[in-house]
Amino acid sequence: MRTQPPDELIEAIYAAPMEGGGWRNAMRLLHERYGSNMEALYFLDFAARRTRVIELQGVTSGWLQQFNPLYFHPDNPWARYTAQLHRPGTVRTAESLARFTGDPDILRRSTYFNEWMRPQYFAHTIGVTPYSQRGVVANLSLFRPSELPPFDDDDVAGMQALAPHFQRALAFCIRLDTARQSERLCLTALDSLPEGYALVDDRGALRHANPVLERWLQDGTVLESRAGRLRARVQPARQALAALIADAALGLAPRNDGLAVQGVDGSALEVRAIPVRGGTLGYVPLRTYVLLTFAQARPDPDDDLRSVGERHRFTRAESRLAVQLAAGCGLREAAERCGIGYGTARGYLKILFQKTRTHRQAELVALLLGRRHS
Numbered sequence: 001m002r003t004q005p006p007d008e009l010i011e012a013i014y015a016a017p018m019e020g021g022g023w024r025n026a027m028r029l030l031h032e033r034y035g036s037n038m039e040a041l042y043f044l045d046f047a048a049r050r051t052r053v054i055e056l057q058g059v060t061s062g063w064l065q066q067f068n069p070l071y072f073h074p075d076n077p078w079a080r081y082t083a084q085l086h087r088p089g090t091v092r093t094a095e096s097l098a099r100f101t102g103d104p105d106i107l108r109r110s111t112y113f114n115e116w117m118r119p120q121y122f123a124h125t126i127g128v129t130p131y132s133q134r135g136v137v138a139n140l141s142l143f144r145p146s147e148l149p150p151f152d153d154d155d156v157a158g159m160q161a162l163a164p165h166f167q168r169a170l171a172f173c174i175r176l177d178t179a180r181q182s183e184r185l186c187l188t189a190l191d192s193l194p195e196g197y198a199l200v201d202d203r204g205a206l207r208h209a210n211p212v213l214e215r216w217l218q219d220g221t222v223l224e225s226r227a228g229r230l231r232a233r234v235q236p237a238r239q240a241l242a243a244l245i246a247d248a249a250l251g252l253a254p255r256n257d258g259l260a261v262q263g264v265d266g267s268a269l270e271v272r273a274i275p276v277r278g279g280t281l282g283y284v285p286l287r288t289y290v291l292l293t294f295a296q297a298r299p300d301p302d303d304d305l306r307s308v309g310e311r312h313r314f315t316r317a318e319s320r321l322a323v324q325l326a327a328g329c330g331l332r333e334a335a336e337r338c339g340i341g342y343g344t345a346r347g348y349l350k351i352l353f354q355k356t357r358t359h360r361q362a363e364l365v366a367l368l369l370g371r372r373h374s
Contacts, residue, residue: 005162009033013165017173023055031057034155036142038122044071046082046135058143063120076112077101086129086137088167091159093126093151117143126151128159130166131174140166196269196294199276202249204229204242213294222263223294230292237261241271248273249288269294312355321348325361326368 009029016022027039038058042051049072056064072079077097078086085092085100098104107113117123122143131138144151196213200206205228209217216223224233232238244259261269276289309319317338324334335345349361358364 005158005165006033009162010165013162013169017169024057027055027057030142033158034126034142034151035144035148037145038120038141038143040139040141042139042141043131044082044086044137044139046072046079046137059120063116066116070112070116073111075110077106077110078112082137086132086139088129088132089160089163091126091128091156091163093156094124095150121145124148124150126155126159128163128166130163130170138170198230198292198294200230200245200290200292202246202288202290204231204245206230207289216269216294221265221267222261222269232261233264234262244271244273245290245292248275248290251275269296314352314355318348318352318355321345322352322364322368325349325365331361 006029009026012022012026012029016026023041027041030036030039036058038056040056040059041054042056043054044051050068051071053064059067070076074080081097081100085097094107097107117125120143123146124144125141127139127141129137129139142151191210193210194212196216197208197210198206198213199208206225209225209230213223217225220233222233224231230241232241240259241261259271261271263269272293274291274293276291309322314322317340320338321334321340324337325331329337331345331349332342335342338345340348349364352364353359356364356367358367
């Protein structure tokens with residue numbers, strides 16, 4: 001009986017996260033222990049339908065390029081039943097797959113077996129899942145050639161004994177990578193800025209909030225954190241914020257004018273979204289992150305202009321000219337923007353003087369911008 005894995009193998013598993021080529025050494029020891037002709041530690045991203053290899057022995061680059069389309073082929077039972085078979089700590093073999101499905105030939109009929117496994121003389125398989133979360137699965141897989149017997153109960157028991165060691169070592173790797181990624185994003189630099197900043201994933205899960213945003217979350221009139229997700233307090237701002245995050249994560253054109261998120265007391269925050277393209281972590285594929293910037297919403301100057309225009313009974317043509325003058329345009333430029341002649345603009349300006357009881361353009365602009373009242 002060889003149920004208990006050798007100490008050397010266990011030590012290699014725990015040393016792998018800290019040593020260059022550490023996983024390679026662990027795969028070598030697995031080869032010696034199980035007599036396999038392929039050993040691999042890899043991640044399967046089922047949403048993206050792609051693989052990220054951590055360590056692989058026994059497969060050439062050409063065959064590796066063919067893995068994704070064949071593994072994710074609709075008739076591959078490993079992919080079809082991933083939710084049931086790729087559970088953390090569960091050891092699987094071709095025989096356990098046959099028992100689960102009630103079909104002893106289900107794997108051997110698949111495109112994956114006939115076009116990827118069989119040509120490389122991979123006949124028998126055993127594996128374990130050290131990690132599974134949100135559609136991303138980490139697998140340790142070993143294959144044997146047909147001239148060797150299938151993996152037996154002793155092999156399964158030995159793999160089961162190794163499972164918690166792989167789980168702990170891989171969890172440590174992921175924590176290391178997450179810390180490194182946080183450093184690359186320089187999140188601490190956001191803490192000193194006067195605006196509110198948040199880093200969220202594509203589903204709105206809050207990963208970092210700077211002190212300004214933390215205060216707004218504690219206040220709770222505009223924003224809140226529920227079940228770890230950042231969201232607006234009230235509808236329809238809640239849906240609009242979620243849509244802004246999703247659009248940014250997908251790389252859609254950002255809203256350059258931002259989004260005004262209204263609160264329960266009538267206050268508002270302006271928010272803009274920037275996708276963070278950080279590549280991938282060394283172990284798990286990095287979800288798309290979105291950097292959100294929040295600032296106190298400024299009053300709309302057009303509201304003040306409309307109020308002045310209504311009070312002094314500007315016509316539409318007069319209001320258009322007043323808006324351009326308030327924006328800092330000279331009379332000639334304002335006329336061009338309004339699509340009228342300079343002489344017509346001068347006539348409108350005289351009417352604006354009369355209606356507002358002003359005498360100079362600077363005095364009129366000051367009134368329009370609310371710097372004096374009449």
